Amino acid sequence: xxxxxxxxxxxxxxSLLEYNIQSAGYKFQHSPxxxxxxxKLQKSKPDLILLDWMLPxxxxxxxxxxxxxxxDLKSTPIIMLTAKGEEQxxxxxxxxxxxDYLTKPFSPAELIARIxxxxxxSTDSSQDxxxxxxxxxxxxxxxxxxxxxxxAKLGPREYRILEFLMRHPGRVYSRQQILDSVWGxxxxxxxRTIDVHIRRLRKALxxxxxxxxxxxxxxxxxxxxxxx
Amino acid sequence: xxxxxxxxxxxxxxSLLEYNIQSAGYKFQHSPxxxxxxxKLQKSKPDLILLDWMLPxxxxxxxxxxxxxxxDLKSTPIIMLTAKGEEQxxxxxxxxxxxDYLTKPFSPAELIARIxxxxxxSTDSSQDxxxxxxxxxxxxxxxxxxxxxxxAKLGPREYRILEFLMRHPGRVYSRQQILDSVWGxxxxxxxRTIDVHIRRLRKALxxxxxxxxxxxxxxxxxxxxxxx
DNA sequence: GGCATATTTAACATAACTGTAACATTGAAG
DNA sequence: CTTCAATGTTACAGTTATGTTAAATATGCC
Numbered sequence: 001x002x003x004x005x006x007x008x009x010x011x012x013x014x015s016l017l018e019y020n021i022q023s024a025g026y027k028f029q030h031s032p033x034x035x036x037x038x039x040k041l042q043k044s045k046p047d048l049i050l051l052d053w054m055l056p057x058x059x060x061x062x063x064x065x066x067x068x069x070x071x072d073l074k075s076t077p078i079i080m081l082t083a084k085g086e087e088q089x090x091x092x093x094x095x096x097x098x099x100d101y102l103t104k105p106f107s108p109a110e111l112i113a114r115i116x117x118x119x120x121x122s123t124d125s126s127q128d129x130x131x132x133x134x135x136x137x138x139x140x141x142x143x144x145x146x147x148x149x150x151x152a153k154l155g156p157r158e159y160r161i162l163e164f165l166m167r168h169p170g171r172v173y174s175r176q177q178i179l180d181s182v183w184g185x186x187x188x189x190x191x192r193t194i195d196v197h198i199r200r201l202r203k204a205l206x207x208x209x210x211x212x213x214x215x216x217x218x219x220x221x222x223x224x225x226x227x228x
Numbered sequence: 229x230x231x232x233x234x235x236x237x238x239x240x241x242x243s244l245l246e247y248n249i250q251s252a253g254y255k256f257q258h259s260p261x262x263x264x265x266x267x268k269l270q271k272s273k274p275d276l277i278l279l280d281w282m283l284p285x286x287x288x289x290x291x292x293x294x295x296x297x298x299x300d301l302k303s304t305p306i307i308m309l310t311a312k313g314e315e316q317x318x319x320x321x322x323x324x325x326x327x328d329y330l331t332k333p334f335s336p337a338e339l340i341a342r343i344x345x346x347x348x349x350s351t352d353s354s355q356d357x358x359x360x361x362x363x364x365x366x367x368x369x370x371x372x373x374x375x376x377x378x379x380a381k382l383g384p385r386e387y388r389i390l391e392f393l394m395r396h397p398g399r400v401y402s403r404q405q406i407l408d409s410v411w412g413x414x415x416x417x418x419x420r421t422i423d424v425h426i427r428r429l430r431k432a433l434x435x436x437x438x439x440x441x442x443x444x445x446x447x448x449x450x451x452x453x454x455x456x
Numbered sequence: 457g458g459c460a461t462a463t464t465t466a467a468c469a470t471a472a473c474t475g476t477a478a479c480a481t482t483g484a485a486g
Numbered sequence: 487c488t489t490c491a492a493t494g495t496t497a498c499a500g501t502t503a504t505g506t507t508a509a510a511t512a513t514g515c516c
Contacts, residue, residue, distance in 0.1 A: 109327045109346075155462055172371045176348060188341065193464055195504065217371045218472070218503065219384040225370065383473055384503095421475050423493065446483075446492065 002119065003027040005046035007037035007063060008081065009056050017050065020108040024115070034058040038066050045072055048119060053082040077118040081106075131166045133224055134213055136205060138166055145204075152204045157182065157197050162205075165214070165224040174221040198222055229413075231255040232343065233274035235265035235291060236309065237284050241332075245278065248336040252343070262286040266294050273300055276343060279326065281310040292326055305346040309334075359394040361452055362441055364433060366394055373432075380432045385410065385425055390433075393442070393452040402449040426450055 004026045006017050014030055021028045029044055031037035034055045041049070049067065053060040060080055067073045081102055102111060129141040137146040143159065145152045154162065160182045165173070173181075175191040183189055202214055215225040232254045236242050242258055249256045257272055259265035262283045269277070277295065281288040288308055295301045308329040328342050359366040365374040373380045373390065382390065388410045393401070401409075403419040411417055430442055443453040 107326075107328045157463070170370045172369065180345070180348065188337075189463095190465065192466090192504090196464075196506085199506070216504070220371055223370060385474070417474095418476070420477090420493090424475075424495085427494065427496090444493070 001027045002048075003029060003044065003046040004048050004050060004115065005029045005031070005037075005041060005044055006050040007031050007034065007055065007060075008050065008052040009033060010052075013081075016108070017111075020112060021115070024112045026115070032056075034060075034063050038063060041067065041073060042070065046076065048115060049076055049078045051078055051080050053080055079111075079114060079118065131163070133166055133169045134226070136166075136213060138163060147205045154201065154204050155197075158201045158204065161194075161197055162201055162224075165222070169224045172217050172221050172223040177221070194222075229255045230276075230347065231257060231272065231274040232276050232278060233257045233259070233265075233269060233272055234278040235259050235262065235283065235288075236278065236280040237261060238280075241309075244336070245339075248340060249343075252340045254343075260284075262288075262291050266291060269295065269301060270298065274304065276347060277304055277306045279306055279308050281308055288326075307339075307342060307346065359391070361394055361397045362454065364394075364441060366391060375433045382429070382432050386429045386432065389422075389425055390429055390452075393450070397452045400445050400449050400451040405449070422450075 002025075004021050006014065006021075006028070008014050008017065008030070009032050014032075018028045018030070029040070029046060031040050034057045037055075051060045051063055055063070064078060064080075067076060067078060079102060102114065129139060131138040131140065135148045136152075139145075140163065145154055145159065145162065161178060164178060164181050175194045178194055179187065179189060179191070198214060202212070205213060213224055213226060215223050217223060230253075232249050234242065234245050234249075234256070236245065236258070237260050239260075242260075246256045246258065257268070257274060259268050262285045265283075279288045279291055283291070292306060292308075295304060295306060305328075306326040308326045309332060310329060311332050327346055330339060330342065357368055359368065363376045364380075367373075368391065371387065373382055373387065389406060392406065392409050403422045406422055407415065407417060407419070426442060426444075430440070433441060441452055441454060443451050445451060
């Protein structure tokens with residue numbers, strides 16, 4: 001069963017986490033401080049770690065470093081939990097190698113959504129490191145995209161949009177669905193922004209020859225599909 | 229129509245909610261206290277609930293519990309509204325199963341955005357399917373329509389009319405029913421407009437051979453049916 | 457802080473779709 | 487067979503969605 005390991009000292013929050021994570025169908029394990037947590041992590045080898053930024057003994061950064069340097073835990077996704085106002089410090093914490101973060105108080109729905117997203121990412125990449133459609137290849141390991149054997153240079157957003165589309169080729173996605181999936185929910189961005197990114201994607205994917213692979217479905221959205 | 233039900237005692241806030249929610253195109257229903265709200269909820273079965281944390285009679289937690297334990301309301305998303313400083317109590321309240329929360333005062337834009345996000349999440353279970361009737365196939369995932377193995381090019385309106393008809397083949401729909409379903413209610417459009425779209429549909433679906441699949445029922449409407 | 461890059465918005469151009477009107481055709485009742 | 491109402495057909499102008507570009511804003515990096 002998929003296991004989520006939480007290192008967190010606030011008891012109220014722990015029970016909240018336990019309830020919601022178990023409701024979502026995951027196994028929940030827990031440790032109240034950093035040193036104890038690091039010990040248990042080595043035995044537990046969970047699928048994902050929820051890490052409090054401020055722990056009673058050592059900082060989340062240290063735990064993060066530890067996880068990233070440990071052979072068996074190296075690729076375990078980490079979600080950092082921070083109190084309001086700590087975001088600034090946290091930004092630098094991304095350098096430590098955490099994959100996502102949430103600011104307290106957060107909604108359980110949000111937490112579960114991010115957990116799912118991260119788990120999906122990690123399992124997918126282990127299953128198929130190279131996605132391909134037509135003459136487009138995407139290596140999710142190296143984050144490189146090739147079109148007709150030539151490398152295409154994409155910005156991060158373009159990359160994620162393309163990845164999203166390539167996971168379900170042919171299927172039509174509305175701009176809203178693309179926003180939810182690539183940007184995340186509760187983000188204020190105009191629909192039209194997607195048009196611009198789609199434009200750049202198309203441009204980047206049309207290097208050597210005509211590779212019109214992104215179809216516009218008027219009033220509905222876009223899909224990865226050959227144009228009619 | 230999508231209905232939002234609010235349980236809230238502050239009158240000023242209620243009218244603010246009502247205005248913004250209706251402006252966003254939702255139906256607004258309301259109750260000023262917990263007990264009354266729970267009664268009305270059972271009849272209303274709204275698509276989303278806005279719940280004040282501090283109600284005059286019982287706490288939002290109780291209402292939340294009630295909703296989650298009620299057969300017909302169990303999966304209705306709940307957004308909790310709290311005054312500033314109540315967040316701490318609220319954390320434990322998430323155990324009750326609310327999906328999101330907002331701290332007063334909040335911006336209407338923020339509220340609407342979260343409502344939309346939640347509604348989207350609950351309806352994202354993709355109902356992709358391939359509808360088919362006679363030699364016509366419609367793939368709702370890719371938004372492509374085939375007639376006699378050849379792709380038919382339809383505008384958005386034609387697509388939606390065809391989808392509507394294909395979901396109940398053989399059944400006769402009046403122009404008004406088609407209007408309500410495809411255009412939406414309270415839209416000022418002439419009945420005759422449908423004739424034109426039906427014409428375009430027929431044209432698009434008659435590529436290789438005679439595929440007369442849309443039947444005219446004089447003085448009644450249209451249906452997807454082989455001609456007599 | 458200053459630079460480079462990425463992202464978002466805004467503005468305009470273009471293409472596609474939509475609705476209406478005007479006229480032609482059909483079908484049923486008398 | 488005539489007549490009237492319903493429907494078919496067509497063309498056009500209005501509307502909307504999307505494409506495209508550029509400029510503004512944000513982000514990350516020395």
